[in-house]
Amino acid sequence: MSTETSTTITRAADLKQVPWRNGQGMTTEIALGGSPDDFTWRVSLAEVAQSGDFSAFPGIDRIIVLIEGPSMRLQLPGHTQVLRTDEPFAFDGGVPVQCTVDQPTRDLNVMTRRGAARATLDVLVLVAGAPPLVVPASGTVVLVVLEGQVRLADGDTDLQQGDVVVTEEQVGLTGGGRVAVARILPGPAGDQLGSAAGSRRQV
Amino acid sequence: MSTETSTTITRAADLKQVPWRNGQGMTTEIALGGSPDDFTWRVSLAEVAQSGDFSAFPGIDRIIVLIEGPSMRLQLPGHTQVLRTDEPFAFDGGVPVQCTVDQPTRDLNVMTRRGAARATLDVLVLVAGAPPLVVPASGTVVLVVLEGQVRLADGDTDLQQGDVVVTEEQVGLTGGGRVAVARILPGPAGDQLGSAAGSRRQV
Amino acid sequence: MSTETSTTITRAADLKQVPWRNGQGMTTEIALGGSPDDFTWRVSLAEVAQSGDFSAFPGIDRIIVLIEGPSMRLQLPGHTQVLRTDEPFAFDGGVPVQCTVDQPTRDLNVMTRRGAARATLDVLVLVAGAPPLVVPASGTVVLVVLEGQVRLADGDTDLQQGDVVVTEEQVGLTGGGRVAVARILPGPAGDQLGSAAGSRRQV
Amino acid sequence: MSTETSTTITRAADLKQVPWRNGQGMTTEIALGGSPDDFTWRVSLAEVAQSGDFSAFPGIDRIIVLIEGPSMRLQLPGHTQVLRTDEPFAFDGGVPVQCTVDQPTRDLNVMTRRGAARATLDVLVLVAGAPPLVVPASGTVVLVVLEGQVRLADGDTDLQQGDVVVTEEQVGLTGGGRVAVARILPGPAGDQLGSAAGSRRQV
Known part of the structure; x- marks a missing residue:
């Protein structure tokens, strides 16, 4: 990596946490393209303490991967996906999703604005x-x-x-x-x- | 296998074909629990000649697996699943599903009435x-x-x-x-x- | 489960540990068919503290699955297998296998005597x-x-x-x-x- | 792709076939780095008509993927791998491998000289x-x-x-x-x- 301009390293201790839209948990911001409220893309990490509904992100494509915890169950309108660790799953961030966990877990999320990224x-x-x-x-x-x-x-x-x-x-x-x-x-x-x-x- | 009562073998030539509910293709009936119009479970094989909407089966859990053809894309309300050969996918048979194929393919379907099987x-x-x-x-x-x-x-x-x-x-x-x-x-x-x-x- | 004769439950605390043949670790015996020195089948759990060679079990088919730790690398005579958690791998227990780990891990092993099980x-x-x-x-x-x-x-x-x-x-x-x-x-x-x-x- | 120098397209009809080293089949050369007898890397496609031993390529790392046919079984010195379509498998090209097929199949091979590529x-x-x-x-x-x-x-x-x-x-x-x-x-x-x-x- 030859230049500072194209590679940025951020240490774990320097990442900041933000509250969920629905108030039920905390998210660590990993990286962001655009502003927090109108991002083009966003990578973040969530600590899920209990079962609940996902916040809706209309117009956003979302990929989630479970990174800690044995499993997580996502109920979408017509499909129930059981996530296992390290297996990414892509879905429409705008639809209602009910998330079931048996114990606290952590997941990584990549969101992109449809049409822009x-x-x-x-x-x-x-x-x-x-x-x-x-x-x-x-x-x-x-x-x-x-x-x-x-x-x-x-x-x-x-x-x-x-x-x-x-x-x-x-x-x-x-x-x-x-x-x-x-x-x-x-x-x-x-x-x-x-x-x-x-x-x-x-x- | 000791008795006729618990094992039945049906040759391919003896299976019968029935028209799709939406009229866009043909289905081979493989096995059935109950009557065709009010089954508890049903295993069938479909030849999909072109892209189109799946028939809706409210109250039915459905598992599909692509058995011939390179791929099939299923657009559910909040998730797009790309099927590859031999990889089963389970979904709610009652939701609208748009199916895209690039060439004629064949898929196997297992349907069960929710609550009964x-x-x-x-x-x-x-x-x-x-x-x-x-x-x-x-x-x-x-x-x-x-x-x-x-x-x-x-x-x-x-x-x-x-x-x-x-x-x-x-x-x-x-x-x-x-x-x-x-x-x-x-x-x-x-x-x-x-x-x-x-x-x-x-x- | 209707009878005591066909189902046995053993609590974790009642399992016993035995030393490895090569002396480099400890194994928890899970279940055994036959005697320890001449088993027909054996299920056991190993705690691997560091890289090293596997003990050789000639005439034994072995399946291993990593159950804790990010990965384990097994070098067989003509193939290097990187194990990820929960992905079983079957091999001939009699061939030399070099095992590399980056941190302490745990794996489960199922061994069967070829020809007998x-x-x-x-x-x-x-x-x-x-x-x-x-x-x-x-x-x-x-x-x-x-x-x-x-x-x-x-x-x-x-x-x-x-x-x-x-x-x-x-x-x-x-x-x-x-x-x-x-x-x-x-x-x-x-x-x-x-x-x-x-x-x-x-x- | 802006230049002719870095992208080459070869039509299927222009690829040439060469006999196997062991004389039991034919290989289509796809692409080659170096000379045929002393390549740094080689991509080729084989039509396997019947079961038999693979030619040995000492010092060569080999990745194979079954691209047509239901399955292929490879017996390596300590591991038997059942290949399914589209699932690549990497092994040491120098070890003896016995290949079993139930019907004619086709596979793609990528070989690299260890240490050079x-x-x-x-x-x-x-x-x-x-x-x-x-x-x-x-x-x-x-x-x-x-x-x-x-x-x-x-x-x-x-x-x-x-x-x-x-x-x-x-x-x-x-x-x-x-x-x-x-x-x-x-x-x-x-x-x-x-x-x-x-x-x-x-x-």
């Missing part, structure tokens, strides 16, 4: 001793260390749990742990990116 | 030379040979593509191919079995 | 409020509660983390959490059950 | 009407259309089944079908990229 979300596993895992440059990439010790390849930066990297350049990762990778692309109007979390769609 | 659906792969794959007895089990040559273990029955077995006994399968396994259980009222097709929920 | 291993997720998850009777079934609170349906038995059920009858499970399900079948000679952990092979 | 392999599904699927630039990317009609976004190029794109630039794909994406990176010495095909490792 679209996103993919993946969870990578790093194992010590393996070659660097390469995350290609493509739009804006947001990395969140979920667990373990991660190092940016060809650099001097060590990342701990909760640390965040926002970049528009290719990065290589080494170390051991789990890293969430959100990729934000400027998007065409008119379609949900419903397949973003397809289990074998791997770019 | 519930189901799971899996696709097994058999490889020649492996030990028999055991399908335990549990409720009513419906097997459909999707591809290849399959033999019921400890018996004299060879099954070809499209052949159907309905049984309440444990069966073992050998040979090479793909077999859909629907399991129908008498069900408690009040909940969708939305997670029946979870990718790592394997009983 | 074979096994499958799955991890189920239970979500509160869902209908009972039915585990059909088929050979010997060993359930291990990995996380959460689980209740045997139609019974009075609550299970906590680490509790074990061994049964030859069908059981229903409710509650919230993760449960490992090993199924042991008397086996034909001559083949590894290499595909036991196939991601979409779900019986 | 490494690779990932994925199969993407495109559904008509969805936004372009973006394949980021990263090393050398080889695209093979497995099924359907695909169009390079922002360009005039239509691709049919069997057509190949080799590029070092980012590409967008639209249309409907399945596309294999191999990514070749210059590699560090000393490790197999065994985890390249991890089901949830999605970059």
Whole structure:
């Protein structure tokens, strides 16, 4: 990473928390495109203490991934999705969603304004001793260390749990742990990116 | 399989086709619990020639799996699911669903009346030379040979593509191919079995 | 469950630990068919504190699943498998395997003597409020509660983390959490059950 | 794609076939880095008519994916892998592998010389009407259309089944079908990229 302009590292301790719209929990802001009230895209982390309804975000495509806790059940209008850890699920942020948890859990959310941006979300596993895992440059990439010790390849930066990297350049990762990778692309109007979390769609 | 009463084999050639409710295609009836117009459960196979809306089945839980064709896109009220071959998806049969295909495809459907029955659906792969794959007895089990040559273990029955077995006994399968396994259980009222097709929920 | 003879419940506190053959760790015995030194099948749980070689078990088919910790890397003679939580992997227990971990992890192991028995291993997720998850009777079934609170349906038995059920009858499970399900079948000679952990092979 | 120099399109009809080393089949050369007898990397497609042993490629890391046929069983020294369509599997090309098929199948192979290069392999599904699927630039990317009609976004190029794109630039794909994406990176010495095909490792 050659320039300050395209790569930003934020330490976990420097992230700020904001209250939920429905008042039932707290959210940690990870990264934001635009203003908080009228964002183009937003990556955030929620601590869900109990079952309840999700806040509605009309016009927003949303991808959620459970990062801590055994499971979470989301009841959408015509489909009930049981989330398991590290398996992303994409849905329309504007529809009513009832969320059931059996114990406190944490989830990561990527939201994009339909027509203005679209996103993919993946969870990578790093194992010590393996070659660097390469995350290609493509739009804006947001990395969140979920667990373990991660190092940016060809650099001097060590990342701990909760640390965040926002970049528009290719990065290589080494170390051991789990890293969430959100990729934000400027998007065409008119379609949900419903397949973003397809289990074998791997770019 | 000791008795005629609990295991029925129907050859592909003996299955009958019925028109769709919306008139846009044909369905092959595989197995039925109850009457066609007021079934408790129903397993059927559809040939989808073009994109269109699914017929609505209020009060019915539905699991679909694409068995031929590269993909199928289902737009539900708040979620767009891209189906890949052999990956089951469970949803509420009563909500509006828009189905997009790029070429003619075939899919298998398991429907259960909510409160009266519930189901799971899996696709097994058999490889020649492996030990028999055991399908335990549990409720009513419906097997459909999707591809290849399959033999019921400890018996004299060879099954070809499209052949159907309905049984309440444990069966073992050998040979090479793909077999859909629907399991129908008498069900408690009040909940969708939305997670029946979870990718790592394997009983 | 009608009889004492076919269902046994063992509480986590009553399980005993035994040293590894290679002396590098401890194993909790979960369930055993036969004697410890000449078992037909064995289910056990290992705490892996550091990287090292697996003990060799010639003539034994082995399925391993990581149940705690982000990942584990297994180097077999011609293949390196990165295990993620809850994804079973089957291999020949007799070949040299080098295991790399980045931090202490726990894994569950199912071993069967080739020719005398074979096994499958799955991890189920239970979500509160869902209908009972039915585990059909088929050979010997060993359930291990990995996380959460689980209740045997139609019974009075609550299970906590680490509790074990061994049964030859069908059981229903409710509650919230993760449960490992090993199924042991008397086996034909001559083949590894290499595909036991196939991601979409779900019986 | 702005220049001829970094993107090459080869039509299916212009690909050439070469005999297997062991004489038991035919291989279609897709793309090659280096000379045929001393390649740094190689992407090829094999038609497997019957069961048999794989040719040994010492010092070569190999990723295989079944693209046509219900299944293929690979017996490695300590592990038997059952391949299902579109699920890549990485192994050491130098170890003995016995391949069992029940009917003629086709598979795609990506080989890299250990220490000189490494690779990932994925199969993407495109559904008509969805936004372009973006394949980021990263090393050398080889695209093979497995099924359907695909169009390079922002360009005039239509691709049919069997057509190949080799590029070092980012590409967008639209249309409907399945596309294999191999990514070749210059590699560090000393490790197999065994985890390249991890089901949830999605970059």
